Amino acid sequence: MESTNAKIQPDSGRQGTIFCFDCSEYMFEVNEDDKEKRTHMLIALKAMRSEMNHKCLSADLREMVSIIFFNTAKTNIDAEALDNIFVYRNMVEYDENKFMKGLGADTVKQVDELIKDEKKRKEFFEVTLGGSGQCDYSQLVWLFQRNFQYEQVFT
Known part of the structure; x- marks a missing residue:
C-alpha cells in the first residue's frame, strides 16, 4: 500500500567537499613528470589549497569542507575509531x-x-599522522557518508 501523503523533502542547500589524502609511502616520492620535482603529496596539498582559497573567496557560507588523511599509522577521535584514518x-x-x-x-x-x-x-606526517599505514577502504567510504549525515548535538 502506497502513501498518498508522501512529500519530497528539500535539502538544506549546503554543499560539501571532502579533501582526501592517501598517506601511502609512494605519495612522498618525487613525481618524475613534475618539472619542479615535487612529491605527489605536495602537489595534492597545493591543489587543495587552491580550491580552498577559491571557496573562501566565493564567500559561500553554505559550503562545508572536510580534510581526511587515510593510510596513516595513527588515528584520531574525529575518525570515529576507524584505524589508519585521521580527520584533520x-x-x-x-x-x-x-x-x-x-x-x-x-x-x-x-x-x-x-x-x-x-x-x-x-x-x-611523521609525528602527527605517525607515517604510513593501511586503512580499510570500506570504512573510509563509510566515513565519507557519515560526514554528510552527522549532526552534532550539544548538551
Whole structure:
C-alpha cells in the first residue's frame, strides 16, 4: 500500500567537499613528470589549497569542507575509531558560541604552513599522522557518508 501523503523533502542547500589524502609511502616520492620535482603529496596539498582559497573567496557560507588523511599509522577521535584514518578538519565545525564555522583563512594558513615549510610538513606526517599505514577502504567510504549525515548535538 502506497502513501498518498508522501512529500519530497528539500535539502538544506549546503554543499560539501571532502579533501582526501592517501598517506601511502609512494605519495612522498618525487613525481618524475613534475618539472619542479615535487612529491605527489605536495602537489595534492597545493591543489587543495587552491580550491580552498577559491571557496573562501566565493564567500559561500553554505559550503562545508572536510580534510581526511587515510593510510596513516595513527588515528584520531574525529575518525570515529576507524584505524589508519585521521580527520584533520570535520565537515561541520562549531565556534565557542556553538555557531557553525565555515571554511576560513585560518585553515588555509595551516595548509600554507604545510606547503611552505618542508620541516613542518615532515613533522606533521611523521609525528602527527605517525607515517604510513593501511586503512580499510570500506570504512573510509563509510566515513565519507557519515560526514554528510552527522549532526552534532550539544548538551
